[in-house]
Amino acid sequence: MSKIKILDPKIQNKIAAGEVVERPSSVVKELVENSLDAGATEIQVNIEESGMKEIRIIDNGEGIEADDAKLLFERHATSKINDDYDLFQIRSLGFRGEALASIGAVSKVTLETLNEDSEPVKIQYDGGTETSSEPGRARVGTDITxxxxxxxxxxxxKYVRSLRTEAGKVIGIIxxxxxxxxxxxFRLMIDGKEKLRTSGKGDLKAVIADIYGINIARLxxxxEASSPDFHVSGYLxxxxxxxxxxxFINLSVNQRFIKNFRLSQSVIKGYHTLQPKxxxxxxVINIDMDPKIVDVNVHPAKTEVRFSKESDLNQLVEDTVRKALRSxxxxxxxxKKPEKETKEKMEQSQFDFMNNPDRREENLETSDFRRRENISEPVTEEREGRPSISTGNSFIKTEDKPDYRERNHTPAPERNKNSFRHTASTSVQKTPPLKKEKLPYLEIIGQLHGTxxxxxxxxxxxxxxxxxxxxRIKYEYYYENIQTDGDxxxxxxxxxxxxxxxxVITIDEKMTDLKAxxxxxxxxxxKNYSISRYPNWIKADKPEEDIASLIDFISRSDNFSVNDYREEMSIMMSCKQSIKANHYLDKNQMEALLEELNECDSPYTCPHGRPVIIHMTTYEIEKMFNRIMK
Structure with missing residues (x-):
């Protein structure tokens, strides 16, 4: 007697449900995707007890014809694909035809739908078995509970977590x-309370505000960038x-949410040194591409995909993120100043210095003149009938101090011929041509706690x-020099x-990296190796120790990257050789530091991602002194 037999369809559906329906949020995801594939422009999601008691999805999509409604809960019943060739050009979110069969096998379902070319129908299923079928309401779209x-x-x-956790996952899906x-x-209701509503007007920034808040959306x-194969768009x-x-790195391919570690890493690399470790x-990044170069038929949840040109895509995303942030x-x-209070402010108007090149040039020349003549010009402005005077160097200690580079026994890195051209014994020779600066025009007024x-x-x-x-200055210098293979x-x-x-085996394998x-x-x-030449960026006082450490580092690295090591060395060397706190500088030294910082590619954070400069607006200062009343 044969021991092998085909399982009953009901058992097959329950097995499939283990792959497709992991938790309530999985049900919400599959049903909302069906609504989107049906062309819905309004989708309402209602859940009770985190979806364990009830999940209801109402949409205004094209609905389902009465004849097709009978097939909805059959396995692999779908209108998305017709043959195996269609698997290589999937444009819809759903395509397997497993979701409704799997959901129906482990729940009690009521579906009411109307297609404008058919009759309204209402069907009920319990555990995958149809229990009733009758005419439904005359409303185009689908309502499934x-x-x-x-x-x-x-x-x-037993594996369903707390109701709070499950509700959070549903919110994340929507x-x-x-x-x-x-x-x-989209409108999400949880236990009768509205948790999310979006307008559906096509404004992604408005959706970001709805989800993360207005203050985040302002930032x-x-x-946007394109290549022959990909188009990248979104917001950072x-x-x-x-x-x-x-x-919080939201990635999608052809509007399908995906999880891809390498793509996420590309976004993180684009923020390189701009955020702490x-x-x-x-x-929020969407990537549009030909569906023929992406395989979404990898996992039942359809969040894992495979790309045929993954390295090109990763590089495009990294470059796009970096370019956007560097601009x-x-x-x-x-x-941040609230919009409401901005309108109520009745004070002297201000202008955007960066958007007024004439005034910016005038101030640069004036400031340059002060530096050349070593004078401080009082600035007087009238506020509420009282004159106030601020001097450009009123907080600067005037006693002689050693150069801040000498204090650290470190020669200044020569980034170019003009590097650190301001010292205690030099002055500005000529106003440089006006160019697009990384930093706004800034006038130094003093130093606080030598820090x-x-x-x-x-x-x-x-x-x-x-x-x-x-x-930041030294990091960029060292990184540039470590990348250069000199003599x-x-x-x-x-x-x-x-x-x-x-x-030994590892070192032999990494010989190419060492030569690079x-x-x-x-x-x-x-077991022996001979070194007859080493890079000029290795410290001259202890080269043997550094070389041994480097080779040891390489031998312990499974996936050694020359760029990663350059990065590590640059950060370490820049941190150790930079001026520390409680170190007083004169004004020329401070100006030299500021100008060198302005030449950096990214002068806003140190290599560890901490801010270099922070800004307190005049509005905030005046508010603290009650010059502006709420």
Whole structure:
């Protein structure tokens, strides 16, 4: 007698439900995707007891014809694909035809639908078995209700987490759908309370405001770029806003939410050094591509995909993020000014210094003149009938101090011929041609506790962390030089190193990486290596120690990357060799530091992601002194 037999369809559906329907949020995801595939522009989601008691999805899509309604709960019944070729060009969110069959197998379902070319129908299913069928309401669209989820699979209930956790996952699903489809109006009701509503007007930034708040949306930076195969668009939130995990990096392909570690890493790399370690950004990025170069038929949840040109896509995303952020002036405000209070303010008007080139040039020349003549010109302005005078150097200590580079026994890195051209014994020779600056015009007014440089312009007061500023300057210098394979330092008598046999195989494999870093290395014995040249960026006082440490680092790295090591070395060297706190500078030294910072590619954060400069607006200062009343 044969032992192999085909399982009953009801058992097949329950098995499939284990892959497709993991929890209430999985049900919501599958049903909302069906609504979107049906062309719905309004979708309402109601859940009770986090979806365990009831899930109801109402949409205004095209609905289902009465004849097709009977097939809805059959496995692999779908209108999305017709043959195997269609699997290579999937454009819809759903295509397998498993979701409704799996959901119906573990719940009690009531479905009411109307297609404008058919008759309204209402069908009820219990555990995958049809219990009733009757005419429905004359309303175009679909209304589906799922009750008592997992009522016939009690083992599954043991793995359902707390109701709060399940509700949070449902909210996450709807938020991602709303971000991917800003032209669709979503409304989420949990236990009768509205948790989310979007307008559906196609404004992605407005959806970001609905989900994350207006203050976050104000910090949104648009991104857009194209290549022959991909089009990237969306928004990045400025790096001063961070999260403790990468779940706020929202990625979608052809408006399908996906999870892809390498793509997420590309976004994080685009924020390189702009955020602290172990902090992650908020980003909303959609990638449009030909469906033939992406495989979405990888996992039942359809959130994992495979790309045929993944490395090209990763590089495009990283470059796009980096370019968008580098085009912004990323100086964080101490506090954002509310829009409502902006309208009520009745004070002297201000102008945007960066958008007024004539005035900016005038102020640059005036400031340059003051630096050349070493004078401080009083600035008087009338406020509420009282004159107030501020002097440009009223807080600067005038006693002679050693140059801040000499104090740290570190020669200044020569980025170019004009690097650190301001010192205690030099003056500005000529006003440079006006160019698009990374930083706004800033006038130095003093130093606080030998640590922070105080500056001002027409928008308010700025504070610069001198250690973080020089860290950024030296980091970029060292990173540029470590990347350059120069002649290196030759050795008349080569260094000889001996390593354990466990490391020898790895070192042999990494010989190419070592040569890429600027080493001339040869194997002279079973465990011995000879170094006859090493890179000129290695410290001259302890080269043997550094070389041994470097080779040890490479041997312990499973996936050693030359760029990663350059990064690590640049950060370490810039941190150790930068001026520290409680180190007083004269005005020329502060100006030299500020100008060198302005030449950096990204002068807003140190290599660790901490801010270099913060901004306190005139509005906030006046509010603290009760010059402006709420």
């Amino acid at each position: 799922i009750r008592e989820l997992f009522f016939n699979t009690p083992a599954r209930l 938020q991602r759908m709303a971000l991917n489809y800003p032209d669709v109006s 949104a930076v648009p991104v 939130i400025r790096p001063e806003v961070t999260r403790s995990h990468r779940n 172990d902090k992650y950004p908020i980003a 912004e002036t990323l100086i964080p405000d101490v506090e 922070y440089i105080l500056m001002q312009n027409d928008t308010g007061m700025y504070m610069m962390d001198q250690h973080a500023a020089q860290e 290196g330092v030759p050795l008349l008598i080569p260094y000889t190193f001996e390593f354990p046999l466990d490391d 870093l600027g080493f001339e290395i040869e194997k002279t014995g079973i």
